[in-house]
Structure formats: structure tokens, C-alpha cells
Amino acid sequence: MRKNFGVKPWFYPSPVLIIGSYDSLGNANAMNAAWGGLYASNMVVLCLSKGHKTTKNIKEKRAFTISFADEEHVEACDYVGLVSGNDEMDKIKKAGFTTLKSEFVDAPIFMELPMVLECKLIKVTSEGNIIGEIININADEKVINNDGLIDVNKLKPITYDLVHNNYLVLGEKVGEAFKSGNELK
Template identity: 60%
Template sequence: MRKNFGQQTWFYPMPVLIVAAYDEKGNANAMNAAWGSVYDYKKVMICLDESHKTTQNIKVKKAFTISFADAKHVKECDYLGIVSGNEVPNKIEKAGFTVEKSSFVDAPLIKELPMTLECKLIKFDDNGNIIADIVNVSADEKILNDKGKIDPLKLEPISYDGVGHKYLKVSEVVGNAFEDGKAIK
């Protein structure tokens, strides 16, 4: 038997994304965002409210980065979501993070977060969603496997549980994509 909950914004898994951008003076700001996804081939979409400092910075610089929050930095990443850059301009530093400028877009990379998408703004759609090209994906070598590819088990990305208000980490391989289903044929 199923239980009906009505209309909810519950989605699994919901990645915890740290979106960072520079303001007009070159000051970095970052925020925790859960409403983002792949939009199209080599494109992303993020839903950010107009009131966010990061949203305003993206409008100014036409570029931003998306780092994947990881299990090692739960506290720091959560802090970026509960404090506004409009009120605490140095919240990245207060979280204990350091930044460097991306080599591909005019946006900050958070050094401590090991995987980042470097993005160039395409547009804000009619609903205010941010659509962007992924210009580069950068990853710390410590999260690569023996073939030089990103290993999600080493990355330990976290997901937001909107029902229980918890963070969960990816920690186990349970199957092989485009392979396991062949057993049913």
C-alpha cells in the first residue's frame, strides 16, 4: 500500500551544489543550492531566487562555478546555505574555504571541494532559471580512479533529503549502467 503526500518538492537524489561567482569588484561569493541538474548536452540549469547575492553576481559576470558538496565538508557547505552573502560578504572565508580564479571562466573555484563545473551563462529563462554551458570540469587527482576518471566513491558527493532535512552520501556501487539490464533480455 502507498501513502499519498500530495504535491511536494521531494526528489531523490537531489545533489548539493555549491554555486560560486564574483561580484563586480571581484569578490567571491558562494551558496548552497539543491535545485540544479543537467539541462542538455554539456549544459546545466540551476534554480536560484533573484534575491541571492550569487544570482546577482552571475548576472554581472555571466559566469559561475558549481562544486559538488562532499561528505568531508558537510558543515562548511551547509553554512554556505544558511548565511546570506548579502549580509555576510566574507562567508566563504568564514566557512574555512579558499578560492582561486578559474582558468576557463571569470568565476572562483573553491579549492577544498574536489570536483567543479566551470560554467558560462547562456540565459535566464522565462521562469528565472539559470541556463549555462559547461566550459570545463575540473577534479582533484585524489578523487580519480586508476584510469584517470572521476570516482564517485572517492568524491563522496552528498545529496539533500528534503523530507528528513538530512544530507546523505553516495557510498556504494549497486549495479552497472547499460549492462545489468541485459540479463532480462
């Protein structure tokens, strides 16, 4: 037996993305966004409304960062989604984030979040979606494995459960991409 729910914005997993940007005065801002993802192999898409300070900042600076919220910083990452940069000038400080200017784009890196995509704005679609090109991926050594790549178990990214409004941590390996299905060939 199955149950129909109609149209809902339920999409699993939904990464918790912390979008970083600078305003015209060079002040850093962060916002929590769950509606975003890959657009192409070197591009991302963000679904942000026009009223967000972040949206305005991205259009002005033509750059942004996307950090992946992690288990260790759930409270800070949730906070930057609860409070608008339009209303709270000390948002970054209250969240406990420290920033470093990206070497590649005019946007902040939040040092507490161990993985970040540094992006330049390509376009804003007619629907208002932000399309960006990934210029660089930066990661703290603490989440890099012996193979020199990012280890998801060290990163401990969280996802947003849109059905129950919970944050969940990713974890257990259950198979290998492009291998597990070979048994059925």
C-alpha cells in the same frame, strides 16, 4: 499499500551544489543550492531566486562554478546556504574555503571541494532559471581513479534529503548502467 503525499519538492537524489561567483568588485561568493542539475549533455540548470547575491553575480559576470559538496566539508557547505552573501562579506573565509580563479570563466574554484564544473551563462528563463554551458570540469587528483576518471567513492558527494532535511553520502555500487538490464532482454 501506498501513501499519497500530494505535491512536494521531493526529488531523489538531490545533489548539494555549491555555486561560486564573483561580484562586480571581484569578491568571491558561494551558495548552497539543491535545485539544479543537467539540462543537456553540456548544459546545467539552476533554480535560484532573484534575491540571491549569487543570482545577481551570475547575471553580471555571465559565469559561475558548480562544486559538489562532499562528506568532508558538510559544515562549510551547509554554512554557505545558511548565510547570505548580501549580509556576510566574510562568508568564504568563515566557511574555511580558499579560492582560485577559474582559467576558463570569471568565477571562483573552491580548492577544498574536489570537483567543479566551470560554466558560462547562456540565458535566464522567463521563470528565472539559470541555464549555463559547461566549459570545463576540473577535479583534484585525490578523487581520480587508476583509469584517469573521477571515482565517486573518493569524491564522496552528498545529497540533500528534502523529506527529512538531512545530508546523505552517496556510495555503494548496486549495478552497471546499460548492462544490468541486459539479463531481461
